[in-house]
Amino acid sequence: MLAVDVCAPVGTVAHPLATPDDLAETARLVEAEGRRVVTAQVDVRDADALTAAVADGVARLGGLDVVLANAGIGLMDPAADPRQAFRDQLDVNLVGVWNTVHAAVPVLLEQGHGGAVVLTSSVFGLGGDGTGGGDGYVAGKHGVVGLMRTFATWLAPHGIRVNCVNPSGVATPMVLDPAVEALFGGP
Ligand SMILES: NC(=O)c1ccc[n+]([C@@H]2O[C@H](COP(=O)([O-])OP(=O)(O)OC[C@H]3O[C@@H](n4cnc5c(N)ncnc54)[C@H](O)[C@@H]3O)[C@@H](O)[C@H]2O)c1
Known part of the structure; x- marks a missing residue:
């Protein structure tokens, strides 16, 4: 398994992102299952590094x-510049998915024996609150569905399956955060 994470804060995000220790723990858990793992601290906005x-x-x-484009950011700092928050959402949650797929799929094509691509979108595709971060999350996650459709058309002739998953609320650090609980009316 190749596990990639930025392991650092992203400027406008309100909730904590992963740390290098978190990535090391992921590697430990994979190895505990008897599997090999390589880790890399990479920002999905950096296509060359990916x-x-x-x-x-x-x-x-x-x-x-198998390629899983899962990295994402959620609630943005309400004090952040809304224009920057909107752009950061799209850069990480949409451009980051495109970068991930375009970094990995050439390997699948060269191998020539198919594969699978999974993108993480969200049910957060309806409604909004007029904030740069909220609008960016909803727009970016809609965009991931569009990427899934165009990638599926592109890659089906090569035997590469493309799907996206659209989770609702999942208890991860992205949502186990007082600011998110306040947004949705308390714990
Ligand atoms: N938790 C939910 O309720 C929920 C619901 C729907 C969709 N999702 C989506 O699921 C995916 C996983 O989120 P999660 O809930 O596990 O949250 P999480 O915060 O635990 O995981 C997201 C991971 O992405 C990493 N990341 C953020 N920006 C990055 C960047 N620029 N480059 C590389 N890595 C970066 C973070 O460090 C973190 O480890 C995200 O795409 C999220 O939008 C989550």
């Missing part, structure tokens, strides 16, 4: 079968 991480991971692990 491509380099994929090349390194594939060289060390011997190939690639």
Whole structure:
């Protein structure tokens, strides 16, 4: 498994993101299952760094079968510049997904034996509150559904399946945060 995470804060985000210790814990849990893992601290907004991480991971692990574009940001700091919050949402939650797929899929195509791509969208596709961060989350997650459709058309002839998952509320650090609880009316 190649596990990639930024392991650092993203400027306008209100909730804590993963740390290097979190990524190390993920690696420990994978190895505890008897599987090999390579980790990389990479920002999905950095397409060149992603491509380099994929090349390194594939060289060390011997190939690639499944791509999961899951990195995302949620609630933005209400004090953040709304224009920047909107752009950060789209850069991470939409452009980051495109970057991830375009870093990894060339390997699947070169291997020539198909594969699978899974994108994490969200049910958060309806409603909004007029904030830059909220609008950006909803627009970005709608965009991920669009990417799934165009990727599926592109990759089906190569035997590569593309789906997205649209979770509702899941108890992760993204939502187990006092500011998110306040937004949705308390714990
Ligand atoms: N938790 C929910 O209720 C919920 C609901 C619907 C969709 N989702 C989506 O599920 C996915 C996973 O979120 P989660 O709930 O596990 O939250 P999480 O905060 O636990 O995980 C998100 C991960 O993405 C990483 N990340 C953020 N920005 C990054 C960047 N620029 N580059 C690389 N890594 C970055 C974070 O460090 C973190 O480890 C996200 O796409 C999120 O939008 C979550």
